[in-house]
Amino acid sequence: MTKQVLILGATGQIAGHAIDALLANSDDHLLLYTRHPQNLKNIDENRETVIKGDILKQAELDAAVAKADVIYANLRNPEIKQQAENIVNAMDKHGVKQLVWISSIGIYDEVPGKFGEWNNAELGGGQKDSYLGTYRSAADVVSASDIDYTIIRPAWLTNKDEVDYETTERGETFKGTEVSRKLIGNFVAKIIDDPAPYARKDFGVNKPNTDGDKPSWY
Numbered sequence: 001m002t003k004q005v006l007i008l009g010a011t012g013q014i015a016g017h018a019i020d021a022l023l024a025n026s027d028d029h030l031l032l033y034t035r036h037p038q039n040l041k042n043i044d045e046n047r048e049t050v051i052k053g054d055i056l057k058q059a060e061l062d063a064a065v066a067k068a069d070v071i072y073a074n075l076r077n078p079e080i081k082q083q084a085e086n087i088v089n090a091m092d093k094h095g096v097k098q099l100v101w102i103s104s105i106g107i108y109d110e111v112p113g114k115f116g117e118w119n120n121a122e123l124g125g126g127q128k129d130s131y132l133g134t135y136r137s138a139a140d141v142v143s144a145s146d147i148d149y150t151i152i153r154p155a156w157l158t159n160k161d162e163v164d165y166e167t168t169e170r171g172e173t174f175k176g177t178e179v180s181r182k183l184i185g186n187f188v189a190k191i192i193d194d195p196a197p198y199a200r201k202d203f204g205v206n207k208p209n210t211d212g213d214k215p216s217w218y
Contacts, residue, residue, distance in 0.1 A: 005192060006031040006068035008055055008075060008087070011039040014102060014157075015074040017185025023047055026193055033064050055083045058090070065090035070192055072100040080134050084141040091147055098195050099142065099149045100188050107136040107153065110204065111174045114213035139202070148199040150191050155179040155206040156215040168204040176206030177215045183207070 005022060007015055010032035022028050023044065030048045032040055037050045053060035056079055065071065071091060075083055084101075091099065105111060106119045109126075116125075124130025128137075142149045153174075160180045165187065168175055187205060191198045210216070 003028045003069040003192070004031060004067055005029070005070045005072060006033060006064055008033050008071065008073040010034045010050075010074075011036055012074045012076070013159075014154075014181045014184050014188070015072075017182045018072065018074070018188040019048075019185075021186045021189035022192065025189060028192070031064060031067060055086055058086050061086050062090045062093060065096055066094045068094075068096055070098045070100070070195075071096060072188055072192065074102045078134060081137040081141060084138040088141060088145045088147065092145075097148045098192075098199075099147050100191050101139070101142050101149055101151045102184070102188075103139045103151050103153050104132060104135040105153050105155055105174060105204065106132050107139055108170060110153075110168075110170075110172070115177055115211075116174075118214045143200075143202065148195060150195070150198040150200075151202040152184065152187065153202070153204045154184050155204070155210070157181050157184070158215075158217075162207070164207050165205055166208045168206075170202035172204070174204045174206070176208065176210040177212050178210045179205055179207045 005028045011034050032048055033051045033053050035054055037052045051064050055061050111119050123132045125132050127133050139151055155176050156178045158178050158180050162180050163183045163186050165183050
């Protein structure tokens with residue numbers, strides 16, 4: 001069945017990989033939602049519709065969510081908790097159940113050892129208004145909802161052309177230090193295609209055998 005997939009933050013790098021995977025491996029129609037549509041290139045008008053909008057403006061978001069079967073949110077913003085609240089409200093209003101949400105490694109203090117200490121120092125672990133604090137608050141909004149969410153917490157991201165990965169669930173110790181953006185985009189497409197195994201779950205995602213005190217390029 002063809003789905004209408006609303007991609008929030010469609011100009012992001014991970015979103016670009018997810019778009020490529022969805023176009024290549026599904027019949028889905030993609031609704032590309034962004035404040036900066038001029039940054040989207042090579043649009044296939046038969047498969048993609050560009051929507052200019054701001055997630056912090058509820059009416060604009062509602063109009064887009066009303067057209068969708070699935071929401072994929074790839075966001076980075078100090079107001080991400082408010083964005084999460086707006087998305088959940090719009091999904092409830094229009095009866096949309098599936099959400100794939102990109103979050104951050106370390107929001108649950110799940111990263112062990114020296115790497116965990118380094119990650120917290122870089123991202124502000126334990127501080128409410130830090131990068132990790134705001135992402136945790138947003139993830140809590142999503143997981144407290146009654147929608148069929150999947151939260152993804154990627155390791156530190158690379159631009160490598162690889163799709164090797166392993167996952168850990170919430171409550172398990174995070175593994176590895178890095179993962180490719182291409183892999184995360186492909187994982188998003190996989191979840192959208194077959195959501196049932198991933199519904200109401202929260203995954204850390206990493207490339208196997210990348211354990212260390214910090215990512216290899218630091």
